[in-house]
Amino acid sequence: MNLQTYRANLIRFQSLIALFILCLALSILSDKFLTVSNAWNVMRQISVNICISTGMTLIVLTAGIDLSVGSVLALCGAITAGLLRNGIEVPSGNLYIGFTLLGAVIAGILTGSFLGAFNxxxxxxxxxPPFVATLAMLTIARGLTMLWTQGFPISGLGDTFLYFGTGWLLGIPVPVWISGIIVLIAVLITNKTRLGRYIYAIGGNESASKLSGINVNRVKIIVYTIAGALAAIGGILVTSRLDSAQPNAGTSYELDSIAAVVIGGTSLSGGRGSILGTVQGAIIIGVLNNGLVLLNVSPFWQQVVKGFVILLAVIIDKSNSKND
Amino acid sequence: MKKIIKYTGSVLLVAVVAYNSVYFKKLDEVKAGATSFDAAKYAEKFWTEKLTPHVAKAIEIGQLLTLLQTDKNKAFADHAHALGIGNVKYFLVKGSGIVKSVEENQVMVKIESEREKPEVAIATEYVFGNAVRDASGEIDINAFTNSMDFNNVSGELNKIIREKVIPPFRSKVKTGDKVTFSGAIELNKEHLSTRSIEIIPIDLKIVNE
Structure with missing residues (x-):
């Protein structure tokens, strides 16, 4: 194996190597880390991040960014909970529109899709610029969440709804199933469909993509719509897990999501990266969070450590791009 | 032909999903069936049926303080209650003692205890928080449909204390009186301090012989 091949393999497996080293270190430092219950706990916790990070990956692959996922998550969770619990009252027509579980979930996902499409x-x-547009949406969606909830949590959503976030199916937590299915579909889209090839092409060279006949705007709108829908699914999972839609849910989730994407090896300049890399990134972030808690590290230091990890990932990404 | 099948299929799918997603009712019928939560009524019932009987079973404060010094974990495991996770827990306690001073916001009582005789403060002015609601462990958060209702119960319980428990005691109590009390206290398991315990009173009596 020559030096170039060795280097290429190192870059290819950098996330897995980092995850392995992290797990090894935490196993030595904490006897509670390497247990089955803790593993499921981590997987359950990262399911939401995997949902929103999958959408974020598609966006970053087109050289975009979405800062609104956390707020969209909160709004969609609140809308689902609100419709499920209170329905819609139309006093002028003496009409009450009630929503079944299916209806409320669909409404939540449609809301996320609409906000994504708007982005x-x-x-x-x-x-x-995507940074500015989605920053505006971050504020808009958070404000709408406050308006919808009046600043109060919406609780008491029923056992069936709780199953999404807290249930088990065939020995595996339901949120892990949901995020797994989402990842599987996203992998198929990026690797096996025309849309996937367009996404990579746009991120690699937008002008060349336009000249080769790709409807760049349409692809971008589709990608942001998918990301919005996935943020909504994340919101439904969070709401279900807590049995409560919190007005301030999802705060700073966009940072964890971007961190997972970057640590997973997706280039912020677009065109390079993968969904499976993002899953690895999300697991690293999840394991890091879990490990720091098990080691009794102060939450303030946890933020500092996470910040440095993200910075390190971006530096490695830049270094790789430069060498390419 | 293929297009017609495709569109018909799509429309049918949307119709089936929509039919199973929403339902319509007359608003006045829904409102007539809905009952709004009355926190004051709930608090009154909780006070008489659950809290007051539970106070009889509360641990003596002197006994609790001794247990906290000898076996903190057992003290928290056996006597503390809390609804959320975290180090802050609530205890339902009772005891008796001699009034050392009557201050603007509290009455300082030197408690009767077999070992040392520490001083505790009985709050008589600022009665806030969830200590009384949560200390008995007799309230079930799942019985509430939203946290606003749940928090309103705390507000109403504190109102009962401010309006019915404290005034008759506060108007008569003086330094040197012997008093009996029961109430709720808040302790932090991780950063435990028993030097300045404040009791939110549930029952207060002056028992001078």
Whole structure:
């Protein structure tokens, strides 16, 4: 094996190597880390991040970014909970519209899709930089969440709804199933479909993609819509796990999501990366969070450590891009 | 032909999903069936049926303080209650003692205890928080549909204390009186301090012979 092949393999497996070293270190430092219950605990916790990070990966692959996922997550969770619990009252028509579990979940996902599509539309139609457009949506969605909930949590959503976030199916937590299915579909989309190839092409070279006949704007809107829908699913999982839609849910989730994408090897400049890399990144972030808690590290230091890990991942990404 | 089948299939799917997603009712019928939560009524019932009987079973504060010094974990495991995770726990306690001073916001009592005789403060002015609601362990959060209702119960319990428990005691108590009390206290398991214990009173009596 020559030096170049060795280096290429090292880059390819950098996330897995980092995860292995992290797990090894935590196993030595804490006897509670390497247990089956803790492993399921970590997997359950990262399921939400995997959902939103999958959407974020698609966006970052097109050289975009979405800062609104945390707020969209909160709004969609709140809308699902609100509709399920209170329905909609139309006093002028003496009408009450009740929502079944299916209806409330669909409404939540449609809301997320709509907000995502709105992001995509603003970015493509008005050429607003994704950073700015989604930053605006971050505030809009958070404000709408406060309006919808009046600043109070919505609780008491029923056992069936709770099953999404807390149930087990065939010995595996339901959120892990849901995030697993999402990852599987996203892997198929990115690797086996025309849309997937377009996403990579746009991130690699947007101008060349346009010239080769790809409808760049349409692809971008689709990608942001998917990300919004996945954020909504994340919101439903969080709401179900807590049996409560919290108005401040999802705060700073966008950072964990971007961290998972970057640590997973997806280039912030687009065109390079993978969904499975992001899953590894999300697991690293989850394991890191879990390990720091088990080691009784102060939450303030946890933020500092996470910040440095993200910085390190970006530096490695830049270094790789430069060498490429 | 293929297109027609495709569109018909899509429309049917949407119709089936929509049919199973929403239902319609008359608003006045729904409102007539719904009962709004009355926190004051709930608190009154909780006070008489659950809290007051439970106070009889509360641990003597002197006994608790001794147990906290000798076996903190057992003290928290056997006598503490809390609804959430975290180090802050609530205890239901009872005891008796001699009033050392009557201050603006509290009455300081030197408790009767077999070993040392520590001083505790009985709150008589600022009665806030969830200590009384949570200390008995007799309230079930799952019985509430939203946290606003649940928190309102605390507010109403504290109102009962402010309006019915404290005034008759506060108007008569003086330094040197012998008193009996029961109430709720809050302790932090991780950063335990028993030097400045404040009791939110549930029952207060002056028992001078």
């Amino acid at each position: 995509g539309w603003a970015i493509t139609k008005f050429k607003v």
